[in-house]
Amino acid sequence: MTRPIRVIQWATGSMGRACLRAVIDDPRFDLVGLFVYGAGKARRDAGEIARRDPTGVIATRAIEDILALDADVVVHCPMLSDPYDGHDADVRRLLESGKSVISINNYFEPRALGADYAAGLSDSALKGGATLAGTGVNPGWVAERMAANAVSLCLSHRNVATREIIDCTTVPNPEYVFGALGFGADPKVIDLVDGPLARTFDRMFAQSVEGLAQRIGLTLDGYESDHELRLARQDLTVAAGVIPQGSVAATTWRVHGLSAGVRRLTHEVNWIMDPTDPAFAGKPHWQIEVDGLPGLKIAMDLVDTAPEGVRTKPEQFAVAAMVLDAIPRVVAAPPGLLRL
Structure with a gap:
């Protein structure tokens, strides 16, 4: 019998x-270690x-404890960092300790962030005989x-656009909501060109654009972005606290892939704190639009089917499903960088 x-x-x-x-719930896996950031955990x-x-x-805050463990893979789920x-x-x-890593925040297409950057990560993976991948x-x-x-349904295409709307009203962590995501901030302090949030999401979503380009055989010669803010029309009380009127209540992070100087791919992510805002109300969680021959539109929503009393959100179940699907493939893959 194959071991977990x-x-x-x-x-x-x-x-x-x-x-x-x-x-923990899946018999294919054996939990052997847990790293936490908070002292209370x-x-x-x-x-x-x-x-x-x-x-x-038993949870530990010491990476040395984790490095000493005999494990196949690390499911890496920290909060987004700046940088x-x-x-x-x-x-x-x-x-380098020999553990493969699956991230939910980075390493989807490291080459989109530069050949030298990707080479450094690849060197560490090869040194440890491990594999690095991102999924979500x-x-x-x-x-x-x-x-x-x-x-694949289109004979030709001029632009492929993907859009997501994420309702963040139930996210409970104030540090994440008011820090990593920028909600509640004075819009004057948010630099949408070269500020820390713009740099973070430029680098994250350029990987989605590059990943799509690779899969459809489109060679890109660069990326560009245009981001937007929307402000609270009134004070908004959400799980993490209060979003004051006039402060940031929605962010739109939009990255384009350029081929021959033309925008061929567009990836847009909207983080929102007011689902009644006309810009977002009634719109699907995901939308895909292909401007091509033929044209194509797809709208998709996650559906909450959790039993009563379960607080896990559909998007959390979905990420966990993607991670569990990736684990056996990452463990079986040759050392280096893996595109899932």
Whole structure:
């Protein structure tokens, strides 16, 4: 009988906990380690953090404890960092220790961030005989898989656009909501060209654009972006706190892929705190539009089918599903960078 794949869970925010529960619940996997950032989670059993039975795996805040473990793969789910590559040092140490890494925030298409950047990550993976990959629903699925499949229905295409609207009203972490996502900020302090949020999402979503281009055989010669803010029409009380009137209540991060100087691919992500805003109300979670022959439009929504009392959101289940699907493929892949 084949032994279970040995998994380390890294971080237990809302997405990380969903992945942790999925790993614990799946007999294909054996949870052998848990890294946490918060002092209140350290030295607690993983089962307690995941609202599951005890596992015997005790959470640690020390990367040295994680590096010493014998494991096949690390499911890497930290909060977005500023700068975007702020987690690279940890990831490279994990790879060099012989552990493959699956990220939900980065490493989808590292070559989109520069050949030297990708080469450095590849060197660490090869040194440890490990594999590095990124997966999720966006990046990782809507453009790279769904839009790529949609294009196969068209004899030709001028532009392929993917758009997502994410309702963030139930996200509970104030540090994430008011820091990493920029909600509640004075719009005057948000630099949409070269500010930290713009740099983060430029680098994240350029990977979605490049991933789509690779899958449909389109060679890109660059990327450009145009981002937007929308302001709160009144004070908004959400799970993480209050979004004051006149402060940032929605951000639109839009990255284009250029071929011969023309925008051929567009990837747009809208993070929102007011679902009644006419710009977003009634619109699907995802939309794909192909301007081609023939033209094509696809609208998709996630549906909440969780049992009563389960607080996990559909998008959290979806990310966990993508991660679990990726684990066996990453473990079986040759060392280096893997496009899932």
